[in-house]
Amino acid sequence: MRDRYSALALARHAMTGAAWPRAWRSAEPKSTYDVVIIGGGGHGLATAYYLASRHGITNVAVLERNHIGSGNVGRNTTLVRSNYLLDGNTQFFEYSLKLWEGLSHELNYNVMLSQRGQVVLGHSPAQMDVLARKGNIMRLNGIDAELLDRGDVQRLLPYLDYSTQSRFPIHGGVLQRRAGTVRHDAVAWGYARAASALGVDIIENCEVTGFRREGDRVTGVATSRGPIAAGRTAISVAGHSSQVAALAGLRLPVESHLLQAFVSEPIKPFVNHVISFGAELFYISQSDKGGLVFGAHIDGFNSYTQRGQFQQVQTAAECAVALIPSISRLRLLRHWGGIQDMTPDGSPFICRTPLANLYFNGGWCYQGFKATPAAGWCLAHTVANDDEHPLVRHLGLDRFERGNGHDEYALGLWTYRQ
Numbered sequence: 313m314r315d316r317y318s319a320l321a322l323a324r325h326a327m328t329g330a331a332w333p334r335a336w337r338s339a340e341p342k343s344t345y346d347v348v349i350i351g352g353g354g355h356g357l358a359t360a361y362y363l364a365s366r367h368g369i370t371n372v373a374v375l376e377r378n379h380i381g382s383g384n385v386g387r388n389t390t391l392v393r394s395n396y397l398l399d400g401n402t403q404f405f406e407y408s409l410k411l412w413e414g415l416s417h418e419l420n421y422n423v424m425l426s427q428r429g430q431v432v433l434g435h436s437p438a439q440m441d442v443l444a445r446k447g448n449i450m451r452l453n454g455i456d457a458e459l460l461d462r463g464d465v466q467r468l469l470p471y472l473d474y475s476t477q478s479r480f481p482i483h484g485g486v487l488q489r490r491a492g493t494v495r496h497d498a499v500a501w502g503y504a505r506a507a508s509a510l511g512v513d514i515i516e517n518c519e520v521t522g523f524r525r526e527g528d529r530v531t532g533v534a535t536s537r538g539p540i541a542a543g544r545t546a547i548s549v550a551g552h553s554s555q556v557a558a559l560a561g562l563r564l565p566v567e568s569h570l571l572q573a574f575v576s577e578p579i580k581p582f583v584n585h586v587i588s589f590g591a592e593l594f595y596i597s598q599s600d601k602g603g604l605v606f607g608a609h610i611d612g613f614n615s616y617t618q619r620g621q622f623q624q625v626q627t628a629a630e631c632a633v634a635l636i637p638s639i640s641r642l643r644l645l646r647h648w649g650g651i652q653d654m655t656p657d658g659s660p661f662i663c664r665t666p667l668a669n670l671y672f673n674g675g676w677c678y679q680g681f682k683a684t685p686a687a688g689w690c691l692a693h694t695v696a697n698d699d700e701h702p703l704v705r706h707l708g709l710d711r712f713e714r715g716n717g718h719d720e721y722a723l724g725l726w727t728y729r730q
């Protein structure tokens with residue numbers, strides 16, 4: 313039984329000196345489960361938690377080939393928001409943001425949601441039209457959005473470059489006040505702890521190496537720690553989606569690319585929002601430790617290495633200085649990478665697959681962290697009911713052959729191209 317975290321428990325532990333129990337049990341694999349989830353990232357763990365807490369399915373294993381938090385859930389830039397353009401995606405990401413808003417209480421684990429607001433900048437009249445359209449769509453869906461003119465932006469973010477000679481003059485922006493950041497590894501640990509307390513087995517250092525099939529029905533998995541039979545199996549392995557799906561004979565419309573993040577040396581707090589540059593895929597926030605965190609573009613070719621190209625370091629530094637010239641002498645402390653599974657339309661998949669009892673969650677491109685609670689919620693529903701959750705009916709694997717791509721890539725993510 314887990315110890316509930318509270319001020320009282322803190323005082324009790326301080327007085328008695330008793331060690332805190334492990335946050336989750338270290339489980340040995342059993343020979344059979346009702347549900348096996350492949351991938352112990354944020355999405356896999358959230359799925360297990362909602363299967364147990366909302367659908368009463370507790371005979372569940374999460375199989376993670378490494379340790380919990382070693383994948384993209386612990387490598388991202390922690391940005392959460394719901395400023396999406398397309399019908400379907402808008403509602404899905406807003407549902408996710410609402411789940412974030414209650415998550416610390418739900419999990420009894422402080423995930424450190426900081427709703428500091430995100431400003432997306434516009435650098436041309438055409439771009440401002442796109443931002444206005446986006447903001448209107450958000451407001452029509454009950455999501456907070458404020459269109460800012462140049463003066464509004466200058467009052468909110470006085471340290472940006474407003475000189476008339478600027479290569480990317482700031483015309484205005486759109487602000488979502490409820491957007492912000494969440495402590496990423498706390499999300500993995502919080503979901504793991506809460507799922508484990510409900511009976512879910514979290515099995516680390518257990519790589520899935522194949523699938524057991526009877527005809528077109530998946531009946532379990534082969535793993536580095538022996539075979540495991542499963543009533544239902546879900547793939548939730550982020551950047552390794554194509555590789556794992558190929559083990560089941562499925563070819564996905566997904567490419568794997570490296571995405572890097574960067575952090576500077578710590579400085580006094582001055583960036584109080586998340587700021588997205590409108591002239592490149594680049595955004596900036598300041599961490600609690602004081603480092604400026606930069607997010608940028610993927611490498612332009614397929615790769616499974618976790619080491620990025622220097623070109624992206626240079627682009628990120630150029631964007632940072634174009635936005636905030638006063639940080640030109642700041643040193644980058646470190647940068648790291650994670651593998652992104654990119655889809656042709658920039659929208660993800662949460663769905664059944666052509667194989668019975670096999671479910672798929674992936675193709676999250678740049679946006680999977682903010683989706684974590686809703687992805688877990690919807691995948692749990694899909695697995696439990698063998699039917700897609702209404703919020704993700706548009707995110708099937710067959711949408712391209714039906715000519716029904718959901719092109720968030722062209723319209724939503726890439727505002728800066730307008």
Ligand SMILES: Cc1cc2nc3c(=O)[nH]c(=O)nc-3n(C[C@H](O)[C@H](O)[C@H](O)COP(=O)(O)OP(=O)(O)OC[C@H]3O[C@@H](n4cnc5c(N)ncnc54)[C@H](O)[C@@H]3O)c2cc1C
Pocket residue numbers: 350351352353354355356375376377378379381382383384385386387388389390391392518519520521548549550551552556571572573607648649650651652676677678679680681682683
């Ligand atoms: C640099 C960077 C910045 C990002 N910034 C943001 C951001 O600001 N906001 C946002 O919304 N998104 C962001 N993302 C995207 C986001 O991190 C991912 O989309 C999301 O974390 C993916 O879901 P996950 O947490 O389940 O993935 P992961 O944590 O990667 O989980 C998948 C797990 O599957 C495991 N696995 C793989 N193969 C196997 C196997 N064969 N057997 C067993 N286990 C296996 C892996 O080890 C991994 O732990 C960013 C990503 C990167 C790399």
